[in-house]
Amino acid sequence: xxxxxxxxxxxxxxxxxxxxxxxxxxxxxxxxxxxxxxxxxxxxxxxxxxxxxxxxxxxxxxxxxxxxxxxxxxxxxxxxxxxxxxxxxxxxxxxxxxxxxxxxxxxxxxxxxxxxxxxxxxxxxxxxxxxxxxxxxxxxxxxxxxxxxxxxxxxxxxxxxxxxxxxxxxxxxxxxxxxxxxxxxxxxxxxxxxxxxxxxxxxxxxxxxxxxxxxxxxxxxxxxxxxxxxxxxxxxxxxxxxxxxxxxxxxxxxxxxxxxxxxxxxxxxxxxxxxxxxxxxxxxxxxxxxx
Amino acid sequence: xxxxxxxxxxxxxxxxxxxxxxxxxxxxxxxxxxxxxxxxxxxxxxxxxxxxxxxxxxxxxxxxxxxxxxxxxxxxxxxxxxxxxxxxxxxxxxxxxxxxxxxxxxxxxxxxxxxxxxxxxxxxxxxxxxxxxxxxxxxxxxxxxxxxxxxxxxxxxxxxxxxxxxxxxxxxxxxxxxxxxxxxxxxxxxxxxxxxxxxxxxxxxxxxxxxxxxxxxxxxxxxxxxxxxxxxxxxxxxxxxxxxxxxxxxxxxxxxxxxxxxxxxxxxxxxxxxxxxxxxxxxxxxxxxxxxxxxxxxxxxxxxxxxxxxxxxxxxxxxxxxxxxxxxxxxxxxxxxxxxxxxxxxxxxxxxxxxxxxxxxxxxxxxxxxxxxxxxxxxxxxxxxxxxxxxxxxxxxxxxxxxxxxxxxxxxxxxxxxxxxxxxxxxxxxxxxxxxxxxxxxxxxxxxxxxxxxxxxxxxxxxxxxxxxxxxxxxxxxxxxxxxxxxxxxxxxxxxxxxxxxxxxxxxxxxxxxxxxxxxxxxxxxxxxxxxxxxxxxxxxxxxxxxxxxxxxxxxxxxxxxxxxxxxxxxxxxx
Numbered sequence: 121x122x123x124x125x126x127x128x129x130x131x132x133x134x135x136x137x138x139x140x141x142x143x144x145x146x147x148x149x150x151x152x153x154x155x156x157x158x159x160x161x162x163x164x165x166x167x168x169x170x171x172x173x174x175x176x177x178x179x180x181x182x183x184x185x186x187x188x189x190x191x192x193x194x195x196x197x198x199x200x201x202x203x204x205x206x207x208x209x210x211x212x213x214x215x216x217x218x219x220x221x222x223x224x225x226x227x228x229x230x231x232x233x234x235x236x237x238x239x240x241x242x243x244x245x246x247x248x249x250x251x252x253x254x255x256x257x258x259x260x261x262x263x264x265x266x267x268x269x270x271x272x273x274x275x276x277x278x279x280x281x282x283x284x285x286x287x288x289x290x291x292x293x294x295x296x297x298x299x300x301x302x303x304x305x306x307x308x309x310x311x312x313x314x315x316x317x318x319x320x321x322x323x324x325x326x327x328x329x330x331x332x333x334x335x336x337x338x339x340x341x342x343x344x345x346x347x348x349x350x351x352x353x354x355x356x357x358x359x360x361x362x363x364x365x366x367x368x369x370x371x372x373x374x375x376x377x378x379x380x381x382x383x384x385x386x387x388x389x390x391x392x393x394x395x396x397x398x399x400x401x402x403x404x405x406x407x408x409x410x411x
Numbered sequence: 412x413x414x415x416x417x418x419x420x421x422x423x424x425x426x427x428x429x430x431x432x433x434x435x436x437x438x439x440x441x442x443x444x445x446x447x448x449x450x451x452x453x454x455x456x457x458x459x460x461x462x463x464x465x466x467x468x469x470x471x472x473x474x475x476x477x478x479x480x481x482x483x484x485x486x487x488x489x490x491x492x493x494x495x496x497x498x499x500x501x502x503x504x505x506x507x508x509x510x511x512x513x514x515x516x517x518x519x520x521x522x523x524x525x526x527x528x529x530x531x532x533x534x535x536x537x538x539x540x541x542x543x544x545x546x547x548x549x550x551x552x553x554x555x556x557x558x559x560x561x562x563x564x565x566x567x568x569x570x571x572x573x574x575x576x577x578x579x580x581x582x583x584x585x586x587x588x589x590x591x592x593x594x595x596x597x598x599x600x601x602x603x604x605x606x607x608x609x610x611x612x613x614x615x616x617x618x619x620x621x622x623x624x625x626x627x628x629x630x631x632x633x634x635x636x637x638x639x640x641x642x643x644x645x646x647x648x649x650x651x652x653x654x655x656x657x658x659x660x661x662x663x664x665x666x667x668x669x670x671x672x673x674x675x676x677x678x679x680x681x682x683x684x685x686x687x688x689x690x691x692x693x694x695x696x697x698x699x700x701x702x703x704x705x706x707x708x709x710x711x712x713x714x715x716x717x718x719x720x721x722x723x724x725x726x727x728x729x730x731x732x733x734x735x736x737x738x739x740x741x742x743x744x745x746x747x748x749x750x751x752x753x754x755x756x757x758x759x760x761x762x763x764x765x766x767x768x769x770x771x772x773x774x775x776x777x778x779x780x781x782x783x784x785x786x787x788x789x790x791x792x793x794x795x796x797x798x799x800x801x802x803x804x805x806x807x808x809x810x811x812x813x814x815x816x817x818x819x820x821x822x823x824x825x826x827x828x829x830x831x832x833x834x835x836x837x838x839x840x841x842x843x844x845x846x847x848x849x850x851x852x853x854x855x856x857x858x859x860x861x862x863x864x865x866x867x868x869x870x871x872x873x874x875x876x877x878x879x880x881x882x883x884x885x886x887x888x889x890x891x892x893x894x895x896x897x898x899x900x901x902x903x904x905x906x907x908x909x910x911x912x913x914x915x916x917x918x919x920x921x922x923x924x925x926x927x928x929x930x931x932x933x934x935x936x937x938x939x940x941x942x943x944x945x946x947x948x949x950x951x952x953x954x955x956x957x958x959x960x961x962x963x964x965x966x967x968x969x970x971x972x973x974x975x976x977x978x979x980x981x982x983x984x985x986x
Contacts, residue, residue: 321580322427323455327554330545 121175121281123166123236124227125200126252127159129183129190130244144376153186155193158240161312163198165277166238168318170199171328173281178230182206182214182222188347196340199332203343204230208351210359215369216246220254222362224262225355227255233266236279236286237309241272249311256309269304272311276319279306291315426565429455429553431763432574432584434561434597436463437533438473438483438749439733440590441540442756444555445486447586448547450764455553455584456544457576459560459974464537465982466960467592468617468711470656470667471533472499472640474750475526480786481757482526482750487543494539495529496660497638504744504837505694506857507645511865512694517744519838521640530638530658530665531749532619533986558978561591564600564729571601571727577976585772586763587729590756593712594962595735596974601726604719604737606965606972609673610848613653613713613741614963616682616925617667618690618888619985621704624662630698631659642744644857647692651680652853655689656746657698663706663985664698666690669713669741671848675923676967682710682925683891690888693868703886707985708894710925712962713748714739715848716792717801724783725776730759740792743843743852751788758782796841804847814855823863830864892933895926895957903979905955907935907964908971914938914949917968924964926957933957936964 131138131151139150166177179200181187184207191203206226214222227237239252256270276289290300291313320326339346352359359365389396433444436458447454460466473495475482484490491498502521506513521528545555558578565573565581573583574597589597598604624635631639643655653670668686675682689695690703714720719737724730732738733752740747762778783789817826826833836842911917920936921927927934937952951968959981965972974980 321578323429323457323556323559323579323582324427326556326559326579327455327549330554330556331549 121169121173121236121279122178122231122234123169123175123238124178124180124230124234125159125163125166125194126223126237126239126255127163127179127181127190127194128156128243128251129153129181129187130156133244153190155190155197156240156243158242158244158312158314160194160198160240161314161316162238162240162310163194163200164318165274165310165312165316166236167199167329167332168277168320169236169279171320171325171332173279175235176201178202178204178234180204180206180223180226180230182211182219182226184212185349188343191347192340192343195336195343195346199336200339201346203347205347205349206351206355207349209363210352210357211363213364213367214362215367216248216250216254217368218362218364218366219251220258221366222355222357223251223255224258224265225357226350228262228265229350229355233307235281235306235308237268237307239309239311241311241314252309252311259309266307268307268309270309270311271302271304273313274310275299275313275315275317277310277312277316281306286310426573426581426583428583429453430584431455431553431586431588432457432582433588433590434574435590435592435733435735436460436541436544436555436557437467437537437590437592437733437752438540439735439752439756440588441537441544442481442483442486442753443588443590443732443760444544444756445547446481446757446760447763448544448551448553450760451551452586452760452764453552454548455582456541456548456555457559457561457574458541458555458557459977461558461978461982462534462538463541463555463557464534464986465984466980467533467537467986468615468709468983469531469533469749469986470615470617470658470665470669470746471531471749472528472658472746473531473536474528474747476524476747476750477526478524478787479750479754481754483753484527486753486757487540490540491527491529494536495531497530497633498636499528499530499638499640499658501633501637501639502642502744503640504642504644506860506865507643507647507692507694507868508858508861508865509646510693510868511861512868513861513865515834515837517642517838519835520744520840520843523838523840530640530660532660532663532665534984537986560974560977562596562973564597571729585728585767586775588756588759589729589731589735590733590752591735593714593734593739594960594965594972594974595731597729598731598735601729603721603724603726603731604735606962609676609966610671611715611719611737612672612966613669613715614672614675614682614710614923614925614961615667615669615713616686616708616710617665618686618708619660619706620664620666620699621706622662622664627659627662627664630700633659643689643692643694644853645861646854646858647688648685648854649678649680649688650850650854651675651678651685652848652850654853657695666695669746671715671853672712672923672963672966674850676919679919679922681922681928683708683894683928687888691885693870693885696885697869699886701886703888705889705894707983708889708898709983709986710959710961710963712966713741716740716751717742717794717797717848720789720792722789722793723776723780725779727776728773730762730776730779732756732759738788738792742794742797744837745840745843747791751792754786754788755783758786758788801847805849814851817851817855817859822859826860826863833860833864891926891928891931895933898926898959898981898983899957900982901979902955902958902975904976905953906973906975906980907953907955907958909951909953909968910971911969912950912952914951917951917964917970918949920964920968921951923967925961926959936968
């Protein structure tokens with residue numbers, strides 16, 4: 121079984137890592153790039169299937185050469201047998217459509233018929249959630265590639281490699297959240313939900329998981345040996361249809377998110393000022409009874 | 412047969428199977444697994460902690476006995492360099508009465524049958540062992556898994572055929588080694604052990620105290636590759652039967668107290684206060700010198716092998732080793748548990764392999780029992796001498812007579828005349844095997860020795876102490892709330908149910924639980940008064956959040972007691 125997981129590098133939005141300038145704009149240069157957190161969940165789903173059924177897990181991304189480290193992070197912290205980076209100036213500044221075309225081409229060069237392609241739910245920076253589904257459309261538009269069904273919002277996954285089918289639980293959010301179980305043929309395209317939870321109910325699976333985790337952590341030390349980089353020529357892509365030139369999206373402007381007006385009044389009290397502190401105690405005393 | 416049973420039976424064919432399942436990755440489980448793996452037995456080890464050792468506490472000294480068929484360094488060759496703290500070559504007991512102390516050198520009893528003895532901290536030790544065990548067992552097709560709690564035995568037509576777990580599906584096995592500790596759920600499921608009688612148990616409480624290696628060498632006058640052990644008995648503990656210990660580690664000290672649970676309960680003593688009593692005792696000041704930084708507070712139940720070491724620790728495919736089988740030898744200053752667990756683990760493995768070779772793996776239990784007897788393990792754990800003398804020596808009238816005699820001027824004269832003899836008596840494994848479990852042995856005799864033979868405890872002159880000493884009047888251990896705060900982890904669903912909340916049935920837990928106390932609202936067990944129909948009722952309430960899984964309340968209160976699920980609950984960093 122061959123599974124390909126798609127990933128993207130995003131600014132590390134965690135407290136203490138992310139840097140903003142005075143106007144509230146993200147400072148890319150000062151903010152480290154990390155693997156999109158939702159993609160790690162997708163990779164965990166791929167690892168779960170590898171543990172259960174064996175096979176190969178490839179991790180693929182499109183981005184600048186620095187994304188090598190994003191791929192390495194996925195290999196080290198979750199799992200990957202091999203890494204693929206689609207990297208070229210011509211691919212830069214792509215919207216989700218141009219990205220999907222590039223990725224579809226990269227995918228078909230890597231393996232025209234992987235059993236499973238898995239993407240994460242939305243990137244932490246773009247927040248569109250388009251690239252996964254659009255990549256499936258691109259597959260459908262290309263008659264040379266097999267059709268594959270798209271299953272999104274997946275919270276649990278179970279592949280049956282012998283029957284060539286996949287059974288998934290989907291979290292369908294409506295007025296009430298529902299879990300829907302779907303079954304489809306392989307090959308398929310899966311988008312994991314952030315709630316996806318890998319499960320290992322057999323000791324043999326947990327032991328295999330431990331082995332694979334050990335292997336991949338070691339492999340990540342020399343990830344370059346497992347990395348393949350392709351530019352637009354390798355993929356035989358026309359620069360007019362990829363990158364900025366191939367992107368129909370026009371960004372007309374960026375509006376900063378207005379700061380929410382404060383609804384509470386605050387008075388600054390110096391802890392060294394006895395009178396002020398006494399006033400605080402007087403105010404609080406009324407609530408001391410638990411009212 | 413219910414539907415669930417029917418479904419269960421239908422699934423049996425699909426259950427995973429391993430030749431051997433070892434439950435618990437302490438020294439007993441590690442020894443069993445290593446010995447099995449070396450004989451090519453496919454072995455799966457299941458440990459419920461996030462890491463092996465994270466649930467485990469011991470005093471702790473580990474011995475390698477000359478007479479033992481298995482030792483930890485025999486099974487794990489680099490053990491001493493990689494996993495232990497310091498070789499302990501000096502051993503003393505301090506008999507205390509008020510401000511007087513008489514110290515005996517226990518060199519002879521310490522070195523009797525001892526190849527070597529090291530101090531250990533269990534997190535470091537057990538996690539190292541677990542790595543080796545995983546490597547060894549993985550080659551057999553098994554391996555070691557953490558964060559899996561085995562919650563019971565899998566039975567088929569009434570026969571034990573495997574184990575059931577919280578996290579993974581049931582597993583079948585030809586051999587099940589229960590090395591799941593003093594509160595073994597498997598031993599209880601099989602009806603081999605219970606928690607009925609406080610008289611069968613000790614409770615140990617320990618503080619691991621930070622100390623720079625050079626300071627340890629200096630204050631204990633030991634080499635960098637040497638160490639010391641000190642025991643304390645006498646009147647330091649408000650008359651509660653038990654004693655204290657101090658062992659030097661690489662860069663810390665293990666200081667603790669061990670008491671008979673029945674005595675602790677009867678006296679309504681607070682274990683953490685008794686420990687503090689030792690920590691702040693002037694006798695310890697010579698080593699602590701006003702400096703005290705506690706790394707960890709911990710506690711555990713300790714089986715008294717004289718009473719509960721199971722003579723037939725097996726049922727069907729299930730074999731018990733270590734604390735799970737009550738294999739903890741505590742006879743006066745002889746305190747040995749881990750070494751017996753290692754031997755038992757080795758013998759259990761050996762028994763299974765032999766039984767299988769003979770074509771009947773089901774005979775493993777009987778063979779194991781015979782080996783425990785023939786290798787002399789059972790005689791160490793349950794000496795015949797103790798069994799013979801117990802009936803007389805633990806009799807009240809005899810005790811009163813003994814106390815009266817030793818307290819008399821005649822007794823004092825005898826002690827003085829026979830000072831050397833008293834020290835020799837403390838060094839005699841033969842006599843120690845007969846020591847009765849009475850106040851007389853634990854309190855009266857040591858106190859009287861100190862009164863008659865002792866010297867005043869030397870007070871440290873404060874000029875000697877370093878400038879940054881915390882407190883010139885001695886050390887100030889953290890209070891219980893701080894100790895609990897450092898040990899609080901997600902316990903998941905409550906794992907202990909209080910069956911009878913009346914104070915009469917379960918009130919003893921309020922004091923005996925090492926993380927609860929009278930008039931303290933932050934512990935597991937709280938003493939409460941509630942008004943019902945105009946009447947005031949005294950009840951006990953339980954919050955399992957601070958639980959350190961020692962099992963004390965399972966014995967002294969009316970509870971339904973289980974361990975938390977895998978990876979949940981207390982996580983000892985030192986152990």
